[in-house]
Amino acid sequence: MLRSFTRTFVSLAIFLSFALYVHAQALSFSVGTAIAAPGQKSTGYLEVPTGVDAATNIPVIVINGAKHGPVLALVSGAHGTEYTSIIAMEKLINLLDPSQLAGTVILIPLVNIQSFEQKVPHINPIDNKSMNRYYPGKADGTQTERASFLITKQVVDRCDYLIDYHGGDLDESLRPYAYWAPTGRETQDRISKEMVLAFGLDHIIIWRDRSTDLAATRYLDNTSTARGKPSIVVEAGYAGIVEADDVALLVDGTMSTMRALKMVSGEPRPVQNPVWLDRVVDILSDGPGIWYPLAKRGTYVQEGMKIGFVTDYFGKVILETRAPVSGVILHINAVPSLRKGDNIADIGTIATHAP
Ligand SMILES: [Zn+2]
Numbered sequence: 001m002l003r004s005f006t007r008t009f010v011s012l013a014i015f016l017s018f019a020l021y022v023h024a025q026a027l028s029f030s031v032g033t034a035i036a037a038p039g040q041k042s043t044g045y046l047e048v049p050t051g052v053d054a055a056t057n058i059p060v061i062v063i064n065g066a067k068h069g070p071v072l073a074l075v076s077g078a079h080g081t082e083y084t085s086i087i088a089m090e091k092l093i094n095l096l097d098p099s100q101l102a103g104t105v106i107l108i109p110l111v112n113i114q115s116f117e118q119k120v121p122h123i124n125p126i127d128n129k130s131m132n133r134y135y136p137g138k139a140d141g142t143q144t145e146r147a148s149f150l151i152t153k154q155v156v157d158r159c160d161y162l163i164d165y166h167g168g169d170l171d172e173s174l175r176p177y178a179y180w181a182p183t184g185r186e187t188q189d190r191i192s193k194e195m196v197l198a199f200g201l202d203h204i205i206i207w208r209d210r211s212t213d214l215a216a217t218r219y220l221d222n223t224s225t226a227r228g229k230p231s232i233v234v235e236a237g238y239a240g241i242v243e244a245d246d247v248a249l250l251v252d253g254t255m256s257t258m259r260a261l262k263m264v265s266g267e268p269r270p271v272q273n274p275v276w277l278d279r280v281v282d283i284l285s286d287g288p289g290i291w292y293p294l295a296k297r298g299t300y301v302q303e304g305m306k307i308g309f310v311t312d313y314f315g316k317v318i319l320e321t322r323a324p325v326s327g328v329i330l331h332i333n334a335v336p337s338l339r340k341g342d343n344i345a346d347i348g349t350i351a352t353h354a355p
Contacts, residue, residue, distance in 0.1 A: 029064045029071075029104050031154050036064035039098050046108070046154055048147045053126055056114070056143060058150075061107040063096045069103025069263050073155045074254065075220060076108070076165035078131040079122060080115025084237020085165035088250035095251065103263045106155055111147065121170040132164070135223040136215065152223055161195065161261060162224040162231040165250060168238030168297075174331035175298035176249055177203040177277075177348070179233040181210055181225055182355065192230035193355070198260035198268040199234055199253035203328065205277045205348060206355055207233075232257075238297065239334040276355060277348035281325050285310070285342045289318055291333050302326045307345060310338060325349050 028037040034044030041064070045057035074092065076085040089109035096105055110116055112124050112131045124131050127142035134141070136156075137148025156162065168174030180196040182189045196204055210222050217223040224231040234253060236246040252269075260268040285291075289310040301307060301323040310319040327349040333342065 027064075029062055031062050031106050031158065032058075032060045032150075034060050034062040036062040036098070036104075038064050039066035040064055041096075041098050046147075046150050048143065048150055051140060051143070051146050053143050056126070056147065058111055058113065058147060059109060061093050061105075061109070063098050063101060063105040063107065065101030065103050065105075065263070066099050067102035069101070070160040070261060071104045071106065071158060072258065072261065072263060073106045073159035073162040073224070074108070074165070075111065075151070075155065075162065077110035077112055077116060078164070078220065079166060079169055080110060080112035080117075081119055081121045081170045081240065082165075082167040082237060083240060083242050084167045084246045085235075085250060086110055086116070087242050088165065088236075088247045088254070091247065091251050092254055095255075100265070101263060103261075105263075106159060108151070108155065111151070119170070132166075132220055133218050135217050135220055148220075151220070156220070156224045156227060156229070159224070160229060161191070162221060162229055163195070163199075163254065163257065164219075164221045164231070164233045166233060166235045167246070168235070168331050168334070170240045171333060171335045171337070172238060172331045172343075173293075173297040173334040174235060174238040175203065175329070176201050176234075176236040176246065177205060177330055178235070179205045179207045179221070180355075181207040181222065181231075183212075183225060185228070188225075188228060188230050192225070192232055194260050194270075195230055195257050196232045197270040197274070198257045199232065200256055200269060200271045201234060201236070201249065201253060201274075202271050203275045203277060203330070203348065205280060205330075206351060208278075238331070274354075275328070276351040276353075277327070277330075278351035279325075279349040280330065281327070281347045281349065283307075283321060283324065283344040283347070285338045285340060285344050287318065287340050289313075289338050290336045291338045291344065292336075293332055295329055295332065297329055297332055299329045300327070301329060301347065307332070321345070323347055
């Protein structure tokens with residue numbers, strides 16, 4: 001009797017542990033080679049295979065919460081020298097605790113590894129393409145396109161919400177701001193607006209009229225937005241400088257947004273009276289030269305105000321740069337070098353009404 005009871009008990013225990021194992025496998029979440037069971041954090045890579053050019057491995061962290069909830073994707077380092085956003089992601093890897101999390105976070109801290117390692121701004125030096133212009137990507141394209149294709153399949157298609165992190169690149173002196181892109185879809189726009197307000201950056205660009213063609217979404221956030229997922233872009237940091245205050249803006253903003261999405265406990269701290277900007281006007285260089293700024297990032301300028309000048313290599317002034325519109329300098333060229341077509345500054349114009 002006792003022996004048969006023991007046998008039954010052992011069989012039952014084996015069956016239960018097998019059932020629990022199957023259940024945990026079913027609930028585990030994998031992205032690339034990172035696989036995390038509920039309550040676990042796992043690291044791995046999105047493996048971009050060799051194609052017309054070299055292969056690359058993009059680091060990915062999956063934080064699978066102990067509780068049920070949505071999937072949030074956090075992506076940074078498409079421009080690998082926008083360091084502040086990358087450092088903020090590294091902090092979040094350690095800060096996010098799967099035992100306290102409802103839902104799953106897919107965290108990609110550094111998309112453009114070659115840009116980071118070789119200190120090349122704006123582009124992936126392997127194929128000279130920006131890693132935030134070729135979405136949804138191509139399986140048989142160059143490295144940037146293959147990486148974008150993989151991120152679309154493995155990250156965008158799997159998430160419910162997405163935040164794309166940027167900042168001033170090595171040559172950009174930038175004040176922090178966010179982008180919010182309304183779509184006309186009421187529920188999606190309400191949630192994405194709640195996300196951007198919860199994030200807390202006090203200048204928000206309203207980014208309208210974006211491509212809805214799923215094969216030509218170009219930007220990561222738009223790839224996600226066009227697929228019906230509330231998404232925002234946030235920017236902080238500038239010119240290769242990593243300041244603790246800027247890192248904190250991105251880390252605290254992420255936590256506040258996750259509170260708004262009910263993924264972590266606590267109340268969000270939304271920005272109360274943000275400055276809404278309805279247009280961004282680029283000022284481009286029309287020739288090579290040496291740039292002398294007369295205004296700083298974040299300065300409010302009036303149309304026609306001189307914000308800097310350009311000389312040739314003999315010291316002769318060849319151009320006075322004036323603000324084409326009234327607004328706020330979102331970023332301004334941080335270094336003397338200027339080529340034809342380079343971006344001298346971006347000015348955001350203040351929206352007459354909050355959306
Ligand atoms: Zn960027």
